[in-house]
Amino acid sequence: MREQFYFAFRNRKVVGGLSVILGLLVLGLVAPLFADYGPNEYVGPPAAPPSGEFLFGTTTFGQDVFLQFTTGLRSTFLVGVLGGGIAALIGMTIGFVAGYRGGLLDEVLNMLTNVVLVLPALAVLIILHAYLGIKSIPAQALFIGAFSWPWVARAVRAQTLSLRSREFVDLARLSGMGTMRIIRREIAPNMSSYLLLTFILLFGGAVLFAATLDFIGLGPTESVSLGLMMNNAVHWSALHLGLWWWFVPPGLGITAIVGALYVTNVGLDEVFNPRLREM
Amino acid sequence: MVMLALEGVTKVYQVGAFGRRKLTAVSEVSFDVGEGEVIALIGESGSGKSTIGRMVLRLASPSGGRILFGGKDITGIREHDYRREVQGVFQDPFSSFNPIFRADRVLHMIREGFFPRLNNAQWMSKVEAALESVSLDPAQVLGRYPHQLSGGQMQRMLIARALLLDIRLLVADELISMLDASTRIDVLNLLADLKQRGLGILFITHDLSLGHYLSDRTVILRRGEVVETGPTTEVFAAPSHAYTRLMLESVPRLHQKWESK
Ligand SMILES: Nc1ncnc2c1ncn2[C@@H]1O[C@H](COP(=O)(O)OP(=O)(O)OP(=O)(O)O)[C@@H](O)[C@H]1O
Numbered sequence: 270m271r272e273q274f275y276f277a278f279r280n281r282k283v284v285g286g287l288s289v290i291l292g293l294l295v296l297g298l299v300a301p302l303f304a305d306y307g308p309n310e311y312v313g314p315p316a317a318p319p320s321g322e323f324l325f326g327t328t329t330f331g332q333d334v335f336l337q338f339t340t341g342l343r344s345t346f347l348v349g350v351l352g353g354g355i356a357a358l359i360g361m362t363i364g365f366v367a368g369y370r371g372g373l374l375d376e377v378l379n380m381l382t383n384v385v386l387v388l389p390a391l392a393v394l395i396i397l398h399a400y401l402g403i404k405s406i407p408a409q410a411l412f413i414g415a416f417s418w419p420w421v422a423r424a425v426r427a428q429t430l431s432l433r434s435r436e437f438v439d440l441a442r443l444s445g446m447g448t449m450r451i452i453r454r455e456i457a458p459n460m461s462s463y464l465l466l467t468f469i470l471l472f473g474g475a476v477l478f479a480a481t482l483d484f485i486g487l488g489p490t491e492s493v494s495l496g497l498m499m500n501n502a503v504h505w506s507a508l509h510l511g512l513w514w515w516f517v518p519p520g521l522g523i524t525a526i527v528g529a530l531y532v533t534n535v536g537l538d539e540v541f542n543p544r545l546r547e548m
Numbered sequence: 549m550v551m552l553a554l555e556g557v558t559k560v561y562q563v564g565a566f567g568r569r570k571l572t573a574v575s576e577v578s579f580d581v582g583e584g585e586v587i588a589l590i591g592e593s594g595s596g597k598s599t600i601g602r603m604v605l606r607l608a609s610p611s612g613g614r615i616l617f618g619g620k621d622i623t624g625i626r627e628h629d630y631r632r633e634v635q636g637v638f639q640d641p642f643s644s645f646n647p648i649f650r651a652d653r654v655l656h657m658i659r660e661g662f663f664p665r666l667n668n669a670q671w672m673s674k675v676e677a678a679l680e681s682v683s684l685d686p687a688q689v690l691g692r693y694p695h696q697l698s699g700g701q702m703q704r705m706l707i708a709r710a711l712l713l714d715i716r717l718l719v720a721d722e723l724i725s726m727l728d729a730s731t732r733i734d735v736l737n738l739l740a741d742l743k744q745r746g747l748g749i750l751f752i753t754h755d756l757s758l759g760h761y762l763s764d765r766t767v768i769l770r771r772g773e774v775v776e777t778g779p780t781t782e783v784f785a786a787p788s789h790a791y792t793r794l795m796l797e798s799v800p801r802l803h804q805k806w807e808s809k
Protein backbone atom coordinates (compact mmCIF):
# COMPACT_ATOMS: atom_id res chain seq x y z
CA MET A 270 0.00 0.00 0.00
CA ARG A 271 2.72 2.46 0.98
CA GLU A 272 4.61 1.44 -2.10
CA GLN A 273 1.59 2.27 -4.22
CA PHE A 274 1.29 5.72 -2.68
CA TYR A 275 4.92 6.27 -3.48
CA PHE A 276 4.46 5.31 -7.10
CA ALA A 277 1.21 7.27 -7.33
CA PHE A 278 2.95 10.47 -6.30
CA ARG A 279 5.73 9.89 -8.75
CA ASN A 280 3.35 9.25 -11.62
CA ARG A 281 2.95 12.40 -13.69
CA LYS A 282 -0.49 11.44 -14.94
CA VAL A 283 -1.86 10.85 -11.46
CA VAL A 284 -0.35 14.03 -10.06
CA GLY A 285 -1.42 16.14 -13.05
CA GLY A 286 -4.94 14.75 -13.21
CA LEU A 287 -5.50 15.05 -9.48
CA SER A 288 -4.18 18.63 -9.46
CA VAL A 289 -6.68 19.71 -12.11
CA ILE A 290 -9.56 17.99 -10.30
CA LEU A 291 -8.62 19.32 -6.88
CA GLY A 292 -8.02 22.80 -8.30
CA LEU A 293 -11.48 22.93 -9.85
CA LEU A 294 -13.04 21.44 -6.75
CA VAL A 295 -11.49 24.09 -4.51
CA LEU A 296 -12.50 26.80 -6.97
CA GLY A 297 -16.08 25.53 -6.92
CA LEU A 298 -16.17 25.29 -3.15
CA VAL A 299 -14.52 28.58 -2.35
CA ALA A 300 -15.27 31.13 -5.07
CA PRO A 301 -19.08 31.32 -4.63
CA LEU A 302 -18.53 32.18 -0.97
CA PHE A 303 -17.18 35.57 -1.93
CA ALA A 304 -20.19 36.62 -3.96
CA ASP A 305 -22.89 38.53 -2.16
CA TYR A 306 -25.48 37.78 -4.82
CA GLY A 307 -26.83 34.59 -6.39
CA PRO A 308 -25.71 33.02 -9.68
CA ASN A 309 -29.06 33.73 -11.34
CA GLU A 310 -29.45 37.30 -10.17
CA TYR A 311 -29.22 40.11 -12.68
CA VAL A 312 -26.31 42.03 -11.29
CA GLY A 313 -24.34 43.54 -14.13
CA PRO A 314 -24.64 45.12 -17.53
CA PRO A 315 -26.07 42.66 -20.09
CA ALA A 316 -23.68 40.73 -22.35
CA ALA A 317 -20.53 42.31 -20.96
CA PRO A 318 -17.23 40.68 -21.97
CA PRO A 319 -14.79 39.52 -19.29
CA SER A 320 -13.48 42.35 -17.19
CA GLY A 321 -11.93 43.03 -13.82
CA GLU A 322 -15.31 43.20 -12.22
CA PHE A 323 -16.88 40.18 -13.93
CA LEU A 324 -14.00 37.79 -14.60
CA PHE A 325 -15.91 35.71 -17.15
CA GLY A 326 -18.24 38.48 -18.27
CA THR A 327 -22.02 38.42 -18.00
CA THR A 328 -24.93 36.79 -19.78
CA THR A 329 -27.49 38.51 -21.98
CA PHE A 330 -29.40 39.19 -18.81
CA GLY A 331 -26.47 40.46 -16.84
CA GLN A 332 -25.85 37.39 -14.72
CA ASP A 333 -22.29 36.78 -13.48
CA VAL A 334 -20.82 33.96 -15.63
CA PHE A 335 -17.92 33.34 -13.26
CA LEU A 336 -20.30 32.86 -10.37
CA GLN A 337 -22.49 30.57 -12.48
CA PHE A 338 -19.41 28.62 -13.53
CA THR A 339 -18.06 28.11 -10.03
CA THR A 340 -21.50 27.25 -8.67
CA GLY A 341 -21.95 24.88 -11.61
CA LEU A 342 -18.70 23.14 -10.65
CA ARG A 343 -20.28 22.27 -7.33
CA SER A 344 -23.22 20.55 -9.03
CA THR A 345 -20.87 18.77 -11.37
CA PHE A 346 -18.84 17.33 -8.52
CA LEU A 347 -21.96 16.50 -6.56
CA VAL A 348 -23.52 14.66 -9.47
CA GLY A 349 -20.23 12.87 -10.14
CA VAL A 350 -19.79 11.69 -6.56
CA LEU A 351 -23.45 10.83 -6.01
CA GLY A 352 -24.17 9.36 -9.42
CA GLY A 353 -20.87 7.50 -9.54
CA GLY A 354 -21.31 6.40 -5.94
CA ILE A 355 -24.83 5.08 -6.47
CA ALA A 356 -23.82 3.24 -9.63
CA ALA A 357 -20.78 1.79 -7.86
CA LEU A 358 -22.89 0.70 -4.90
CA ILE A 359 -25.54 -1.01 -7.02
CA GLY A 360 -23.13 -2.49 -9.55
CA MET A 361 -20.69 -3.81 -6.98
CA THR A 362 -23.35 -5.22 -4.69
CA ILE A 363 -25.04 -7.05 -7.55
CA GLY A 364 -21.74 -8.16 -9.03
CA PHE A 365 -20.41 -9.47 -5.72
CA VAL A 366 -23.58 -11.26 -4.72
CA ALA A 367 -24.21 -12.77 -8.16
CA GLY A 368 -20.61 -13.87 -8.52
CA TYR A 369 -20.31 -15.23 -5.01
CA ARG A 370 -23.65 -16.92 -4.53
CA GLY A 371 -24.08 -18.19 -8.09
CA GLY A 372 -26.97 -20.43 -8.97
CA LEU A 373 -30.49 -19.15 -9.39
CA LEU A 374 -29.78 -15.81 -7.72
CA ASP A 375 -26.98 -15.24 -10.21
CA GLU A 376 -29.30 -15.93 -13.12
CA VAL A 377 -31.96 -13.58 -11.79
CA LEU A 378 -29.45 -10.81 -11.18
CA ASN A 379 -27.92 -11.42 -14.58
CA MET A 380 -31.30 -11.00 -16.18
CA LEU A 381 -31.88 -7.76 -14.27
CA THR A 382 -28.49 -6.50 -15.43
CA ASN A 383 -29.30 -7.27 -19.02
CA VAL A 384 -32.68 -5.61 -18.80
CA VAL A 385 -31.19 -2.39 -17.46
CA LEU A 386 -28.44 -2.62 -20.03
CA VAL A 387 -30.85 -2.61 -22.96
CA LEU A 388 -33.33 -0.19 -21.42
CA PRO A 389 -33.17 3.09 -23.36
CA ALA A 390 -32.17 5.40 -20.52
CA LEU A 391 -33.01 8.56 -22.40
CA ALA A 392 -36.54 7.45 -23.27
CA VAL A 393 -37.19 6.42 -19.68
CA LEU A 394 -35.86 9.74 -18.50
CA ILE A 395 -38.10 11.74 -20.83
CA ILE A 396 -41.10 9.87 -19.45
CA LEU A 397 -39.95 10.30 -15.86
CA HIS A 398 -39.29 13.94 -16.45
CA ALA A 399 -42.73 14.46 -17.91
CA TYR A 400 -44.50 12.76 -15.02
CA LEU A 401 -42.34 13.49 -12.01
CA GLY A 402 -39.95 16.19 -13.06
CA ILE A 403 -36.36 15.75 -12.03
CA LYS A 404 -35.91 18.84 -9.99
CA SER A 405 -32.85 18.42 -7.82
CA ILE A 406 -29.31 17.32 -8.45
CA PRO A 407 -29.56 14.35 -6.06
CA ALA A 408 -32.61 13.15 -8.00
CA GLN A 409 -30.68 13.45 -11.22
CA ALA A 410 -27.73 11.61 -9.68
CA LEU A 411 -30.04 8.86 -8.50
CA PHE A 412 -31.37 8.47 -12.00
CA ILE A 413 -27.88 8.42 -13.55
CA GLY A 414 -26.68 5.95 -10.94
CA ALA A 415 -29.64 3.70 -11.57
CA PHE A 416 -28.73 3.43 -15.24
CA SER A 417 -24.96 3.24 -15.30
CA TRP A 418 -24.22 0.26 -13.07
CA PRO A 419 -24.68 -2.74 -15.42
CA TRP A 420 -21.14 -2.89 -16.79
CA VAL A 421 -19.81 -2.66 -13.24
CA ALA A 422 -21.99 -5.54 -12.13
CA ARG A 423 -20.73 -7.64 -15.02
CA ALA A 424 -17.08 -6.91 -14.47
CA VAL A 425 -17.26 -7.35 -10.69
CA ARG A 426 -19.23 -10.56 -11.08
CA ALA A 427 -16.60 -12.00 -13.42
CA GLN A 428 -13.79 -11.16 -11.03
CA THR A 429 -15.69 -12.44 -8.02
CA LEU A 430 -16.40 -15.66 -9.83
CA SER A 431 -12.72 -16.29 -10.34
CA LEU A 432 -11.82 -15.31 -6.75
CA ARG A 433 -14.62 -17.36 -5.21
CA SER A 434 -13.11 -20.65 -6.19
CA ARG A 435 -9.80 -19.78 -4.59
CA GLU A 436 -9.13 -21.84 -1.55
CA PHE A 437 -8.74 -18.93 0.83
CA VAL A 438 -12.45 -18.32 0.43
CA ASP A 439 -13.17 -21.89 1.48
CA LEU A 440 -10.84 -21.43 4.40
CA ALA A 441 -12.74 -18.31 5.44
CA ARG A 442 -15.97 -20.29 5.30
CA LEU A 443 -14.40 -23.02 7.41
CA SER A 444 -13.47 -20.31 9.88
CA GLY A 445 -17.11 -19.44 10.28
CA MET A 446 -17.18 -16.21 8.28
CA GLY A 447 -20.51 -15.28 6.68
CA THR A 448 -21.12 -14.36 3.05
CA MET A 449 -21.02 -10.60 3.48
CA ARG A 450 -17.93 -10.71 5.65
CA ILE A 451 -16.16 -12.89 3.11
CA ILE A 452 -17.06 -10.54 0.29
CA ARG A 453 -15.94 -7.50 2.25
CA ARG A 454 -12.84 -8.90 3.87
CA GLU A 455 -11.52 -11.53 1.49
CA ILE A 456 -12.77 -10.82 -2.00
CA ALA A 457 -13.17 -7.04 -2.29
CA PRO A 458 -9.69 -6.21 -0.93
CA ASN A 459 -8.23 -8.34 -3.69
CA MET A 460 -9.74 -6.08 -6.27
CA SER A 461 -9.49 -2.75 -4.44
CA SER A 462 -7.45 -1.07 -7.16
CA TYR A 463 -9.92 -2.23 -9.74
CA LEU A 464 -12.83 -0.93 -7.69
CA LEU A 465 -11.16 2.46 -7.36
CA LEU A 466 -10.64 2.68 -11.11
CA THR A 467 -14.25 1.67 -11.63
CA PHE A 468 -15.43 4.50 -9.40
CA ILE A 469 -13.31 7.03 -11.29
CA LEU A 470 -14.78 5.93 -14.59
CA LEU A 471 -18.30 6.06 -13.14
CA PHE A 472 -17.64 9.53 -11.79
CA GLY A 473 -16.53 10.77 -15.19
CA GLY A 474 -19.44 9.04 -16.88
CA ALA A 475 -21.95 10.59 -14.48
CA VAL A 476 -20.52 14.07 -15.06
CA LEU A 477 -20.81 13.67 -18.81
CA PHE A 478 -24.27 12.15 -18.60
CA ALA A 479 -25.49 14.97 -16.37
CA ALA A 480 -24.04 17.59 -18.70
CA THR A 481 -25.80 15.96 -21.64
CA LEU A 482 -29.11 15.83 -19.82
CA ASP A 483 -28.83 19.44 -18.66
CA PHE A 484 -27.85 20.52 -22.12
CA ILE A 485 -30.87 18.95 -23.78
CA GLY A 486 -33.11 20.38 -21.11
CA LEU A 487 -33.77 17.22 -19.10
CA GLY A 488 -31.83 18.36 -16.08
CA PRO A 489 -32.91 19.95 -12.81
CA THR A 490 -34.10 23.40 -13.79
CA GLU A 491 -33.91 24.99 -10.40
CA SER A 492 -30.18 24.79 -9.96
CA VAL A 493 -27.07 25.92 -11.74
CA SER A 494 -24.89 23.48 -13.56
CA LEU A 495 -22.33 23.58 -16.32
CA GLY A 496 -24.62 21.73 -18.70
CA LEU A 497 -27.50 24.09 -17.96
CA MET A 498 -25.22 27.07 -18.63
CA MET A 499 -24.46 25.70 -22.05
CA ASN A 500 -28.12 25.00 -22.60
CA ASN A 501 -28.98 28.61 -21.76
CA ALA A 502 -26.13 29.94 -23.89
CA VAL A 503 -27.37 28.03 -26.89
CA HIS A 504 -30.98 28.87 -26.15
CA TRP A 505 -30.29 32.60 -26.09
CA SER A 506 -28.09 32.40 -29.20
CA ALA A 507 -24.83 33.21 -27.44
CA LEU A 508 -23.10 31.60 -30.39
CA HIS A 509 -24.57 34.04 -32.92
CA LEU A 510 -24.18 37.02 -30.68
CA GLY A 511 -20.53 36.19 -30.17
CA LEU A 512 -20.85 35.83 -26.37
CA TRP A 513 -18.11 33.17 -26.29
CA TRP A 514 -17.44 33.77 -22.59
CA TRP A 515 -20.87 32.34 -21.82
CA PHE A 516 -20.37 28.86 -23.24
CA VAL A 517 -16.59 28.35 -23.36
CA PRO A 518 -16.00 28.16 -19.57
CA PRO A 519 -18.64 25.47 -18.88
CA GLY A 520 -17.54 23.50 -21.96
CA LEU A 521 -13.90 23.64 -20.94
CA GLY A 522 -14.78 22.91 -17.32
CA ILE A 523 -16.55 19.67 -18.17
CA THR A 524 -13.84 18.67 -20.60
CA ALA A 525 -11.17 19.41 -18.02
CA ILE A 526 -12.85 17.41 -15.25
CA VAL A 527 -13.62 14.38 -17.36
CA GLY A 528 -10.27 14.53 -19.13
CA ALA A 529 -8.38 14.83 -15.86
CA LEU A 530 -10.34 11.89 -14.41
CA TYR A 531 -9.41 9.70 -17.34
CA VAL A 532 -5.78 10.73 -17.20
CA THR A 533 -5.74 9.95 -13.47
CA ASN A 534 -7.33 6.62 -14.25
CA VAL A 535 -4.64 5.73 -16.76
CA GLY A 536 -1.98 6.84 -14.30
CA LEU A 537 -3.44 4.78 -11.45
CA ASP A 538 -3.64 1.83 -13.79
CA GLU A 539 0.11 2.13 -14.23
CA VAL A 540 0.59 2.41 -10.49
CA PHE A 541 -1.44 -0.70 -9.71
CA ASN A 542 -0.09 -2.69 -12.59
CA PRO A 543 3.68 -2.74 -12.20
CA ARG A 544 4.16 -3.96 -15.73
CA LEU A 545 2.79 -0.66 -17.04
CA ARG A 546 4.91 1.46 -14.73
CA GLU A 547 6.99 4.01 -16.54
CA MET A 548 10.27 3.94 -14.74
CA MET B 549 -16.19 -46.32 16.99
CA VAL B 550 -17.57 -44.74 13.86
CA MET B 551 -17.14 -40.97 13.83
CA LEU B 552 -18.01 -40.00 10.28
CA ALA B 553 -20.17 -42.06 7.96
CA LEU B 554 -21.11 -41.45 4.34
CA GLU B 555 -24.26 -43.25 3.23
CA GLY B 556 -24.90 -43.42 -0.48
CA VAL B 557 -23.60 -39.91 -0.99
CA THR B 558 -24.12 -38.52 -4.47
CA LYS B 559 -23.18 -35.19 -5.97
CA VAL B 560 -24.60 -34.05 -9.26
CA TYR B 561 -23.38 -30.80 -10.75
CA GLN B 562 -25.50 -28.83 -13.15
CA VAL B 563 -23.20 -27.67 -15.87
CA GLY B 564 -23.62 -25.68 -19.04
CA ALA B 565 -25.97 -22.77 -19.62
CA PHE B 566 -29.00 -22.86 -17.31
CA GLY B 567 -27.68 -26.11 -15.83
CA ARG B 568 -29.01 -28.20 -18.65
CA ARG B 569 -26.33 -30.86 -18.53
CA LYS B 570 -25.78 -32.99 -15.47
CA LEU B 571 -22.43 -34.24 -14.28
CA THR B 572 -22.35 -36.91 -11.62
CA ALA B 573 -19.14 -36.18 -9.77
CA VAL B 574 -19.82 -38.58 -6.88
CA SER B 575 -22.15 -41.53 -7.09
CA GLU B 576 -23.56 -43.58 -4.18
CA VAL B 577 -20.41 -43.40 -2.10
CA SER B 578 -20.45 -45.06 1.31
CA PHE B 579 -17.61 -45.45 3.78
CA ASP B 580 -16.82 -44.43 7.30
CA VAL B 581 -14.03 -43.00 9.36
CA GLY B 582 -13.51 -44.23 12.92
CA GLU B 583 -12.39 -42.16 15.87
CA GLY B 584 -8.65 -41.53 15.43
CA GLU B 585 -8.50 -43.47 12.22
CA VAL B 586 -6.75 -42.47 9.01
CA ILE B 587 -8.65 -43.25 5.84
CA ALA B 588 -6.93 -42.82 2.52
CA LEU B 589 -9.26 -41.75 -0.26
CA ILE B 590 -7.41 -42.54 -3.45
CA GLY B 591 -8.40 -41.96 -7.04
CA GLU B 592 -7.23 -40.47 -10.28
CA SER B 593 -7.76 -36.87 -11.21
CA GLY B 594 -11.42 -35.97 -11.58
CA SER B 595 -12.65 -39.03 -9.69
CA GLY B 596 -14.52 -36.88 -7.18
CA LYS B 597 -12.16 -36.91 -4.19
CA SER B 598 -12.20 -33.21 -3.57
CA THR B 599 -15.94 -33.13 -4.03
CA ILE B 600 -16.31 -35.69 -1.25
CA GLY B 601 -13.92 -33.71 0.93
CA ARG B 602 -15.89 -30.53 0.33
CA MET B 603 -19.15 -32.25 1.21
CA VAL B 604 -17.68 -33.58 4.42
CA LEU B 605 -16.48 -30.06 5.23
CA ARG B 606 -19.94 -28.72 4.37
CA LEU B 607 -18.56 -26.50 1.66
CA ALA B 608 -20.87 -28.28 -0.77
CA SER B 609 -24.06 -30.16 -0.09
CA PRO B 610 -24.79 -33.67 -1.36
CA SER B 611 -27.49 -34.10 -3.99
CA GLY B 612 -28.33 -37.48 -2.52
CA GLY B 613 -27.52 -39.71 0.45
CA ARG B 614 -26.42 -38.43 3.81
CA ILE B 615 -23.36 -37.77 5.87
CA LEU B 616 -23.42 -38.61 9.57
CA PHE B 617 -21.10 -37.26 12.21
CA GLY B 618 -21.31 -38.93 15.59
CA GLY B 619 -24.48 -40.64 14.37
CA LYS B 620 -26.24 -37.39 13.49
CA ASP B 621 -26.96 -36.09 10.01
CA ILE B 622 -24.55 -33.19 9.56
CA THR B 623 -27.20 -30.95 8.08
CA GLY B 624 -28.87 -31.09 11.51
CA ILE B 625 -25.73 -29.96 13.35
CA ARG B 626 -25.19 -26.24 13.82
CA GLU B 627 -22.53 -25.26 11.32
CA HIS B 628 -20.52 -23.45 13.94
CA ASP B 629 -20.45 -26.51 16.21
CA TYR B 630 -19.53 -28.75 13.31
CA ARG B 631 -16.63 -26.57 12.24
CA ARG B 632 -15.25 -26.73 15.76
CA GLU B 633 -14.73 -30.46 15.31
CA VAL B 634 -14.13 -30.90 11.59
CA GLN B 635 -11.60 -28.85 9.68
CA GLY B 636 -9.72 -29.11 6.43
CA VAL B 637 -6.45 -28.32 4.74
CA PHE B 638 -6.38 -27.90 1.00
CA GLN B 639 -4.36 -28.98 -1.94
CA ASP B 640 -2.77 -25.73 -2.88
CA PRO B 641 -1.10 -23.81 -0.05
CA PHE B 642 -0.47 -20.87 -2.35
CA SER B 643 -4.13 -20.29 -3.00
CA SER B 644 -5.16 -21.01 0.60
CA PHE B 645 -3.65 -17.72 1.67
CA ASN B 646 -5.13 -14.42 0.61
CA PRO B 647 -2.03 -13.01 -1.10
CA ILE B 648 -2.52 -9.43 0.04
CA PHE B 649 -2.62 -10.15 3.77
CA ARG B 650 -0.12 -11.49 6.25
CA ALA B 651 -0.07 -15.25 6.43
CA ASP B 652 -0.97 -15.52 10.12
CA ARG B 653 -4.34 -14.04 9.24
CA VAL B 654 -5.52 -17.62 8.63
CA LEU B 655 -4.95 -18.23 12.33
CA HIS B 656 -6.56 -15.04 13.57
CA MET B 657 -9.61 -15.62 11.39
CA ILE B 658 -10.62 -18.33 13.83
CA ARG B 659 -10.52 -16.06 16.82
CA GLU B 660 -13.58 -13.91 16.16
CA GLY B 661 -15.82 -16.83 15.42
CA PHE B 662 -14.64 -19.31 18.00
CA PHE B 663 -12.69 -17.59 20.75
CA PRO B 664 -14.20 -14.14 21.16
CA ARG B 665 -13.59 -14.15 24.90
CA LEU B 666 -9.85 -14.69 24.91
CA ASN B 667 -7.73 -11.61 25.46
CA ASN B 668 -4.74 -10.86 23.28
CA ALA B 669 -2.17 -12.52 25.49
CA GLN B 670 -4.23 -15.69 25.90
CA TRP B 671 -4.86 -15.83 22.19
CA MET B 672 -1.22 -15.35 21.26
CA SER B 673 -0.10 -18.08 23.59
CA LYS B 674 -2.67 -20.38 22.03
CA VAL B 675 -1.42 -19.48 18.55
CA GLU B 676 2.16 -20.05 19.57
CA ALA B 677 1.33 -23.41 21.08
CA ALA B 678 -0.43 -24.48 17.88
CA LEU B 679 2.51 -23.38 15.75
CA GLU B 680 4.95 -25.19 17.98
CA SER B 681 2.90 -28.36 17.78
CA VAL B 682 3.52 -28.38 14.02
CA SER B 683 7.23 -27.61 14.58
CA LEU B 684 7.06 -24.03 13.40
CA ASP B 685 8.97 -21.30 15.17
CA PRO B 686 6.38 -18.58 15.92
CA ALA B 687 9.02 -15.86 15.79
CA GLN B 688 9.95 -16.99 12.34
CA VAL B 689 6.55 -17.20 10.71
CA LEU B 690 4.30 -14.69 12.47
CA GLY B 691 3.89 -11.40 10.65
CA ARG B 692 5.21 -12.72 7.37
CA TYR B 693 3.46 -12.53 4.03
CA PRO B 694 2.56 -15.75 2.21
CA HIS B 695 5.22 -15.23 -0.43
CA GLN B 696 7.82 -15.05 2.31
CA LEU B 697 7.01 -18.57 3.52
CA SER B 698 7.95 -21.89 1.99
CA GLY B 699 5.31 -24.32 0.79
CA GLY B 700 5.99 -26.60 3.75
CA GLN B 701 5.71 -23.74 6.24
CA MET B 702 2.41 -22.73 4.67
CA GLN B 703 0.98 -26.22 4.94
CA ARG B 704 2.10 -26.49 8.55
CA MET B 705 0.51 -23.17 9.31
CA LEU B 706 -2.73 -24.40 7.80
CA ILE B 707 -2.59 -27.50 9.94
CA ALA B 708 -1.85 -25.34 12.97
CA ARG B 709 -4.93 -23.33 12.09
CA ALA B 710 -7.05 -26.47 12.22
CA LEU B 711 -5.45 -27.48 15.51
CA LEU B 712 -6.43 -24.22 17.18
CA LEU B 713 -9.82 -25.85 17.46
CA ASP B 714 -10.13 -29.13 19.26
CA ILE B 715 -10.90 -30.98 16.07
CA ARG B 716 -11.69 -34.65 15.85
CA LEU B 717 -11.49 -34.96 12.10
CA LEU B 718 -9.12 -33.37 9.62
CA VAL B 719 -9.86 -33.48 5.91
CA ALA B 720 -6.50 -33.27 4.19
CA ASP B 721 -7.03 -32.77 0.47
CA GLU B 722 -3.83 -33.48 -1.46
CA LEU B 723 -2.10 -31.96 1.48
CA ILE B 724 1.39 -32.70 0.36
CA SER B 725 1.19 -33.09 -3.39
CA MET B 726 2.73 -29.71 -3.93
CA LEU B 727 5.68 -30.26 -1.61
CA ASP B 728 9.10 -31.61 -2.42
CA ALA B 729 10.08 -35.04 -1.22
CA SER B 730 11.85 -34.13 2.03
CA THR B 731 9.28 -31.58 3.18
CA ARG B 732 6.66 -34.13 2.30
CA ILE B 733 8.08 -36.64 4.74
CA ASP B 734 8.12 -34.02 7.48
CA VAL B 735 4.48 -33.15 6.95
CA LEU B 736 3.53 -36.84 6.69
CA ASN B 737 5.27 -37.51 9.98
CA LEU B 738 3.42 -34.61 11.50
CA LEU B 739 0.15 -36.21 10.42
CA ALA B 740 1.26 -39.55 11.85
CA ASP B 741 1.97 -37.72 15.07
CA LEU B 742 -1.49 -36.17 15.11
CA LYS B 743 -2.97 -39.58 14.50
CA GLN B 744 -1.12 -40.83 17.54
CA ARG B 745 -2.84 -38.12 19.50
CA GLY B 746 -6.21 -39.44 18.42
CA LEU B 747 -7.10 -37.27 15.44
CA GLY B 748 -9.11 -38.88 12.65
CA ILE B 749 -7.90 -37.98 9.18
CA LEU B 750 -9.55 -38.26 5.79
CA PHE B 751 -6.45 -38.31 3.67
CA ILE B 752 -7.25 -37.50 0.08
CA THR B 753 -4.59 -38.22 -2.50
CA HIS B 754 -4.02 -39.44 -6.01
CA ASP B 755 -0.69 -40.84 -4.96
CA LEU B 756 -0.85 -44.48 -3.93
CA SER B 757 2.39 -44.52 -2.02
CA LEU B 758 1.36 -41.52 0.08
CA GLY B 759 -1.94 -43.21 0.82
CA HIS B 760 -0.10 -46.34 1.84
CA TYR B 761 2.30 -44.62 4.18
CA LEU B 762 -0.22 -43.31 6.63
CA SER B 763 -3.57 -44.94 6.42
CA ASP B 764 -5.39 -47.68 8.31
CA ARG B 765 -7.94 -48.22 5.60
CA THR B 766 -8.14 -47.31 1.95
CA VAL B 767 -11.04 -46.33 -0.26
CA ILE B 768 -10.36 -46.47 -3.98
CA LEU B 769 -12.49 -44.15 -6.05
CA ARG B 770 -13.03 -44.23 -9.77
CA ARG B 771 -15.26 -41.86 -11.70
CA GLY B 772 -17.16 -40.99 -8.58
CA GLU B 773 -17.76 -44.57 -7.46
CA VAL B 774 -16.06 -46.63 -4.79
CA VAL B 775 -14.45 -49.61 -6.51
CA GLU B 776 -12.59 -51.07 -3.60
CA THR B 777 -12.28 -50.55 0.10
CA GLY B 778 -10.56 -52.35 2.96
CA PRO B 779 -7.58 -52.29 5.29
CA THR B 780 -4.72 -50.58 3.50
CA THR B 781 -2.32 -53.48 3.79
CA GLU B 782 -4.84 -55.83 2.20
CA VAL B 783 -5.79 -53.50 -0.60
CA PHE B 784 -2.17 -52.99 -1.47
CA ALA B 785 -1.08 -56.60 -1.06
CA ALA B 786 -4.00 -58.20 -2.86
CA PRO B 787 -6.05 -55.71 -4.82
CA SER B 788 -9.32 -57.33 -5.79
CA HIS B 789 -10.44 -54.87 -8.41
CA ALA B 790 -8.84 -54.69 -11.83
CA TYR B 791 -8.67 -50.91 -11.62
CA THR B 792 -6.68 -51.00 -8.39
CA ARG B 793 -4.28 -53.51 -9.88
CA LEU B 794 -3.84 -51.26 -12.87
CA MET B 795 -3.15 -48.29 -10.66
CA LEU B 796 -0.64 -50.25 -8.59
CA GLU B 797 1.15 -51.42 -11.70
CA SER B 798 1.35 -47.95 -13.11
CA VAL B 799 3.23 -46.58 -10.12
CA PRO B 800 6.80 -46.05 -11.32
CA ARG B 801 9.24 -48.07 -9.26
CA LEU B 802 12.29 -46.19 -8.25
CA HIS B 803 14.55 -49.18 -8.33
CA GLN B 804 13.37 -50.26 -11.74
CA LYS B 805 14.31 -48.63 -14.99
CA TRP B 806 11.57 -47.74 -17.44
CA GLU B 807 11.24 -50.15 -20.34
CA SER B 808 8.79 -50.09 -23.15
CA LYS B 809 6.51 -53.08 -23.09
N1 LIG C 1 -18.22 -26.66 -8.81
C1 LIG C 1 -18.26 -27.58 -9.80
N2 LIG C 1 -19.12 -27.44 -10.82
C2 LIG C 1 -19.18 -28.35 -11.80
N3 LIG C 1 -18.41 -29.45 -11.86
C3 LIG C 1 -17.53 -29.65 -10.87
C4 LIG C 1 -17.40 -28.72 -9.79
N4 LIG C 1 -16.43 -29.18 -8.96
C5 LIG C 1 -15.99 -30.33 -9.50
N5 LIG C 1 -16.64 -30.63 -10.65
C6 LIG C 1 -16.43 -31.82 -11.48
O1 LIG C 1 -16.56 -32.95 -10.67
C7 LIG C 1 -15.62 -33.95 -11.02
C8 LIG C 1 -14.84 -34.34 -9.79
O2 LIG C 1 -14.03 -33.27 -9.39
P1 LIG C 1 -13.10 -33.34 -8.11
O3 LIG C 1 -12.49 -31.98 -7.94
O4 LIG C 1 -13.86 -33.89 -6.98
O5 LIG C 1 -11.98 -34.36 -8.58
P2 LIG C 1 -10.67 -34.84 -7.81
O6 LIG C 1 -10.78 -36.29 -7.64
O7 LIG C 1 -10.46 -34.03 -6.59
O8 LIG C 1 -9.55 -34.53 -8.88
P3 LIG C 1 -8.05 -33.96 -8.66
O9 LIG C 1 -7.20 -35.12 -8.30
O10 LIG C 1 -7.70 -33.45 -10.02
O11 LIG C 1 -8.10 -32.91 -7.63
C9 LIG C 1 -14.78 -33.37 -12.13
O12 LIG C 1 -15.24 -33.88 -13.34
C10 LIG C 1 -15.03 -31.89 -12.02
O13 LIG C 1 -14.96 -31.30 -13.29
Ligand SMILES: [Mg+2]
Nearest residue numbers: 597598639722
Ligand atom coordinates in the same frame (compact mmCIF):
# COMPACT_ATOMS: atom_id res chain seq x y z
MG1 LIG D 1 -8.98 -32.54 -5.97
